[in-house]
Amino acid sequence: MEGRARRVFRANLAKIKESKFDPVWLAEELFAAGIVGEGERVAAKDETVSKEHRRDELLDLVMGHGGESVFQTFVNICSKGHTHRLAMDLKDEFLRQG
Secondary structure, three states, rough: OOHHHHHHHHHOOOHHHHHHOOHHHHHHHHHHHHOOOOHHHHHOOOOOOHHHHHHHHHHHHHHOOOHHHHHHHHHHHHOOOHHHHHHHHHHHHHHHHH
C-alpha cells in the first residue's frame, strides 16, 4: 500500500486483528476481490494452523499487496457483518489523513 492507505492500515493493525475475522471468510472475500490467489484461499482453510496465524497471514498480504484500491476493497469487505464499525473507523481515519 502506498502513502496514507499504508499508514492507516498500520496504525489500526491491532484494532483490525482484534476484530477476529474468520480466516476462511476473509480469504473468500479477498479471493473474490482478486487480492489473493487460490493458494492463499486454500491455506486459510488449513486447520493445522491456528485461526489467528491464518488471519494474520491474510492481513499481511493485504498490507503488502499495494495501492489505495486494495485498502478501499478491504474497507468494503470490513463493512460486511460484524466488522462494520471497523470499516467506518478506517474510512474516517483515511479521510482525516487526506
